[in-house]
Structure formats: C-alpha cells, structure tokens
Amino acid sequence: MPNPIIGIDLGTTNSVVSILKDKLPQTILVDNAKLLPSVVCYTDSKFIVGQTAKNMAILEPENTVLSIKRKMGQDISLKIGDREMRPEEISAVILKKIRDTVVEQFDFNENLPVRCVITVPAYFTEEQRNATKQAAEISALQVERIINEPTAAALAFGMSALDEAVYAIYDLGGGTFDISVIESMDGLVEVLATKGNNELGGDDFDKLLMDFIWERFLKQNKIVNVYRTRKEEARLIRIAEQTKIKLSSEKVVPVQESFFLKNNGINYHLEMEISRDEFEGLIREKIQSTTTLLAEALDAAKLKAAELDGIILVGGSSRIPLVADMIQKKFNVDAALISHPDEAVSHGATIQGAIIDNQEIDTVLIDITPHSLGVAVMDDTTYDKLYSLSPEQVGKDYKPDLGTGVIIKQNTPIPSKKSRKFSASVPFQKKFEIEVYQGEGKRYTDNRNIGTAMLEVAEPLEHGTIEVTFELDINGLLKITAEETTTKEMVNAEFKSSKGVRVHKSHVETAEMASREESDNVLIRRAEKLLDNDEIVAEDKAELTELITRYQQKQETEDQAALEETENELLDLLYYLEGNED
Ligand code: AMP
Numbered sequence: 001m002p003n004p005i006i007g008i009d010l011g012t013t014n015s016v017v018s019i020l021k022d023k024l025p026q027t028i029l030v031d032n033a034k035l036l037p038s039v040v041c042y043t044d045s046k047f048i049v050g051q052t053a054k055n056m057a058i059l060e061p062e063n064t065v066l067s068i069k070r071k072m073g074q075d076i077s078l079k080i081g082d083r084e085m086r087p088e089e090i091s092a093v094i095l096k097k098i099r100d101t102v103v104e105q106f107d108f109n110e111n112l113p114v115r116c117v118i119t120v121p122a123y124f125t126e127e128q129r130n131a132t133k134q135a136a137e138i139s140a141l142q143v144e145r146i147i148n149e150p151t152a153a154a155l156a157f158g159m160s161a162l163d164e165a166v167y168a169i170y171d172l173g174g175g176t177f178d179i180s181v182i183e184s185m186d187g188l189v190e191v192l193a194t195k196g197n198n199e200l201g202g203d204d205f206d207k208l209l210m211d212f213i214w215e216r217f218l219k220q221n222k223i224v225n226v227y228r229t230r231k232e233e234a235r236l237i238r239i240a241e242q243t244k245i246k247l248s249s250e251k252v253v254p255v256q257e258s259f260f261l262k263n264n265g266i267n268y269h270l271e272m273e274i275s276r277d278e279f280e281g282l283i284r285e286k287i288q289s290t291t292t293l294l295a296e297a298l299d300a301a302k303l304k305a306a307e308l309d310g311i312i313l314v315g316g317s318s319r320i321p322l323v324a325d326m327i328q329k330k331f332n333v334d335a336a337l338i339s340h341p342d343e344a345v346s347h348g349a350t351i352q353g354a355i356i357d358n359q360e361i362d363t364v365l366i367d368i369t370p371h372s373l374g375v376a377v378m379d380d381t382t383y384d385k386l387y388s389l390s391p392e393q394v395g396k397d398y399k400p401d402l403g404t405g406v407i408i409k410q411n412t413p414i415p416s417k418k419s420r421k422f423s424a425s426v427p428f429q430k431k432f433e434i435e436v437y438q439g440e441g442k443r444y445t446d447n448r449n450i451g452t453a454m455l456e457v458a459e460p461l462e463h464g465t466i467e468v469t470f471e472l473d474i475n476g477l478l479k480i481t482a483e484e485t486t487t488k489e490m491v492n493a494e495f496k497s498s499k500g501v502r503v504h505k506s507h508v509e510t511a512e513m514a515s516r517e518e519s520d521n522v523l524i525r526r527a528e529k530l531l532d533n534d535e536i537v538a539e540d541k542a543e544l545t546e547l548i549t550r551y552q553q554k555q556e557t558e559d560q561a562a563l564e565e566t567e568n569e570l571l572d573l574l575y576y577l578e579g580n581e582d
Pocket residue numbers: 011012013014172173174175201202203241244245246248314315316317318319320341342
C-alpha cells in the first residue's frame with residue numbers, strides 16, 4: 001500500500017498540512033499547533049522552523065528568514081547565518097519539518113515515497129511553480145500535483161457536491177491575495193476566472209500598523225532622531241500582528257510592552273490603545289484594491305455579482321471584519337467566512353490527493369492557467385542579422401519580424417495541449433529558436449521571458465514547416481515538443497527555462513534540524529546563560545529565574561495561548577537583558 005497523499009498549503013506566513021481520516025481532511029499538528037509559521041532560523045548549526053524560529057526573528061534577525069514564499073522563483077541567494085541559500089532551499093527546510101512530523105506521527109512506510117499535493121497562489125508563474133516543486137523534491141517529498149489555492153478552497157468548501165453553483169473564492173492570507181470565480185456543475189468544479197496580487201496580505205497590514213504604533217510611541221514620548229534597529233522591527237511586527245488579530249474581535253485593544261526602547265540612558269515602555277477605526281483607516285485602501293480585483297474577476301467571468309451564489313472568504317486575513325463589510329457595500333452580496341479559514345486550502349489539497357488515489361470522493365477538478373503562454377520566434381536570417389547589428393541599430397535600422405502569438409490563452413483549463421506552425425524562412429532551415437513568454441501584454445517585450453526552446457530538424461527540407469506543441473500539464477508546468485509537418489519527424493526540442501538553475505540538494509539534505517526539545521529549549525538556554533553572567537544584577541536574575549520556571553510549566557500544559565503569553569514575556573526580558581550586555 002502506498003503512503004496516503006498529504007495536502008500541504010505552503011503559505012507565506014503559515015503552512016498547514018493535512019491528511020484524510022474517515023473520508024475527511026484532518027489538520028496534522030506540527031509542534032502541537034495547526035499552523036506552522038513559515039519561518040526558518042539557522043542557529044547553533046541547526047535549523048529551527050516554526051514558532052520558535054518566529055521568536056528568534058526578534059533575538060537573531062540575521063539568522064532568520066520570514067515570508068520566503070515571496071521570493072520563490074527568483075534567481076537569488078539569501079544570507080541566513082553564515083549560509084547562503086536559495087529560496088527553494090529555505091522552503092525545503094520548512095517542508096522537511098512537515099515531512100519529518102508526518103512520518104513520525106503516522107505509520108508511514110519509510111521505504112515508499114512520501115507523496116503530497118501542494119498548493120500555490122493562482123497567480124504563481126511557471127518559475128514560481130517550478131521552484132515550489134523543487135523545494136518539495138529537495139525535502140524528499142514526491143509531488144503528485146500542484147493545485148491553485150482558491151481551487152483547493154473550493155474543494156474544501158464542498159462545491160463539487162453542488163449540482164449547479166457559481167461562487168467567488170476570496171482568499172486573503174498573510175502574503176498573497178487571490179480571487180477566483182468558480183463554477184460547479186454535476187460534480188465538476190471549473191475555475192472560470194482568476195485574479196490576484198501576490199504582494200498583498202496580512203503582512204502588509206502588520207507593517208502599516210507597526211509604523212503607526214512606532215510614530216505614536218515617538219510622539220507620546222517626544223523622542224526624536226531615533227532609528228529602529230532590526231531587533232526593534234521584529235518586536236514591533238510581533239506586537240502589530242497580535243494587535244491586528246485582537247482588533248478582529250475587539251473595538252479597542254491596549255498595547256503594552258515593557259523595556260521597549262532605551263534611548264539616552266532612559267528606558268521607555270510602550271503603552272497605548274489602538275481602535276478598530278484607526279486600524280481600518282490604515283488598511284482601507286488595501287482592502288479596496290481587493291474588491292476592485294473581485295470586480296475584475298467577475299468581468300472576466302462575464303458575470304454580475306448578483307448572479308453569484310455567494311462569496312466564500314478564505315485565509316487568515318479574511319477574518320478582518322472590514323473585508324466582509326466592504327464586499328457587502330460594493331456588491332450587495334453577503335460574504336461568508338469558510339469554516340477553518342486558515343486550514344481550508346490544505347484540506348482542499350488533501351481532497352485532491354484522495355481524488356488522485358481514487359478514494360470515494362465524487363469530484364473532477366478543472367483548473368486553469370492564470371497566464372497566457374506565447375512565443376516570439378526568430379528564424380535563422382533574423383537571428384544572423386540581429387547578431388551582426390549593434391544593440392542601438394536594432395529597432396532603428398532593423399525591426400526584427402518576431403512572431404508574438406499566444407499559444408495557450410489565459411484562463412484555459414489545464415491540462416492543455418496547443419500547437420502552432422512555423423515556416424522556415426530560408427531553404428533547408430535547420431535551427432529554430434523560440435523565446436517563450438508568459439503574460440497578457442500585447443508586445444512580447446511586455447511579457448515575462450520564461451525561457452528558450454531550441455528546435456533542431458535532423459533533415460531539413462527545402463520548404464520546411466514545423467509544428468510546435470505547448471503542453472501545460474495538470475500542475476501548470478510547460479513541456480514543449482515539435483514535429484516536422486511534412487515528414488512527421490519529431491524535432492529535437494529542448495526547453496531551457498531562463499531561471500532553471502539547478503539546486504544543490506546537499507545544502508538541505510545534510511542540514512541538521514533541531515529536535516523538538518532543542519527547539520523548545522532555545523529560549524531557556526539563552527536565559528540560563530544570562531544567569532551566569534556577572535554583569536546582570538540580582539533583581540533581574542530573580543525575575544528571569546521566575547519566568548523560566550513559569551515558561552517550563554506552561555510548556556507542560558496544552559494551553560497554547562498561555563504558553564505564548566509567557567513566551568512573549570520571556571522574549572521581552574531576554575531582549576532587554578541581552579541588549580544591556582552589548
Ligand atoms: P494564512 O496565510 O491564511 O495563514 O493567513 C495568515 C494571515 O492571517 C496572517 O497575516 C495573520 O496575521 C492573519 N490573521 C490570522 N487570524 C487573524 C484574525 N483573527 N484577524 C486578522 N488577521 C488574522
């Protein structure tokens with residue numbers, strides 16, 4: 001029996017993993033919590049992932065990476081401690097933590113692959129999808145399917161069980177916003193249109209609130225000419241996020257933080273109140289941009305808001321009351337929060353996994369490609385001529401005749417296979433170079449170049465024509481094949497992705513992950529080190545000892561909220577005392 005397929009939502013802020021149990025998806029607890037913060041810290045030659053890593057962002061920002069999903073698909077390296085790592089390697093560390101947890105908690109056969117369905121924002125490009133797949137492969141996960149997050153949410157909502165319905169799935173998470181219009185008909189779920197912004201989410205609200213709190217703090221205390229260090233930023237972000245979350249259920253939230261800033265020998269504490277009105281004033285424009293995208297998605301699906309059966313809210317940030325309010329005002333349609341908004345996407349991925357494994361779930365999923373795929377073609381003559389000219393001459397003295405045709409249109413259901421013919425422009429043309437573009441711009445230069453396909457005909461004809469086929473697989477990944485139309489001979493077609501740098505697996509494979517105990521004890525070890533430090537006064541040491549005991553007691557209990565509160569107190573004191581040592 002193969003191992004069951006797990007569903008992974010690899011989120012910007014949090015990741016969630018689930019598995020099918022009694023025909024229903026069930027969230028797997030990682031470190032005792034449903035949401036695993038997508039944060040990686042590299043300290044003491046080991047990787048820590050999750051809540052402890054998030055805490056370490058405050059104490060060791062230089063060793064910590066947050067929101068790596070935003071960098072996926074970019075050809076860059078990031079510094080984490082003394083290491084240089086690519087985005088997919090950092091994501092792989094998060095996935096390794098998930099994989100290890102699942103294998104440990106469930107009776108998985110270690111000799112068989114650990115299979116998963118993994119979700120990505122609908123707006124992810126080919127490069128970003130590929131990077132996600134690579135990250136999974138590096139962490140020894142076998143990717144059965146990549147699906148779009150809103151589509152997964154539709155599956156979790158149970159749309160496939162509805163005979164005929166059209167919903168908009170509004171997914172506002174930590175770092176990305178997606179909107180999809182989805183139709184269900186006789187068990188068939190089809191995405192009609194999708195829009196989004198992968199640079200918009202709860203992280204942005206945290207930043208706006210962080211600046212607001214900082215400005216108010218400086219004003220209250222009449223402090224001038226002070227700059228925030230990375231440590232203060234990390235601390236402020238934590239405070240801002242906690243305040244934001246409380247403001248979803250309360251109208252006014254007190255903000256208190258001891259030893260917030262030491263300036264000219266004076267210790268300043270943070271003490272203020274933030275109202276929901278003030279917070280809404282900060283984020284109104286951002287939420288408005290999401291409702292504009294919703295209107296655009298409806299236009300693309302040729303639907304009016306009144307024709308929708310409903311709007312389903314997904315993602316942690318959809319809990320902000322202003323979201324449903326603004327949607328209701330603009331479209332006069334009630335938006336309903338899905339149950340378990342932060343777990344729904346992972347649950348949908350698990351349902352998709354069950355479908356792949358032919359489990360008893362009655363759904364066929366039709367996904368679409370979010371971007372058009374097209375080409376700019378260069379024949380031999382154009383190629384030679386272009387290369388004989390200086391860059392300044394190109395476009396002025398000579399305008400290359402580049403085909404810019406779309407082969408697979410935006411919003412085409414996937415998998416999809418589409419072909420296009422190219423005639424040779426010189427007799428016996430052997431080589432064809434095809435630049436592949438993704439995007440909706442009219443000119444090829446307005447779109448993203450995602451790579452080059454080199455086609456080589458073995459035995460060129462005098463008047464040759466080749467037919468190039470683009471095949472978008474079910475994961476939205478591109479394959480290119482070509483055929484000589486007269487001889488029907490397969491043409492050697494090699495597609496080189498422009499960002500397809502191979503990752504060295506060794507980086508992550510040899511990386512040691514901190515054990516649960518090691519990770520839990522990071523703060524305690526730091527605190528104990530301070531107890532041995534002669535420069536710390538007895539009064540502070542007594543407070544520290546009391547906090548360590550309290551923290552250890554809370555670790556024994558299941559009460560996550562109480563643990564978090566004590567953890568924050570300990571963090572604050574550590575931050576203050578370590579700062580004093582410097
Ligand atoms: P997700 O990517 O769906 O896990 O969403 C994570 C984002 O949701 C983070 O920015 C959280 O701060 C935010 N979030 C979670 N719960 C709430 C809440 N009750 N109110 C506002 N934002 C929330």
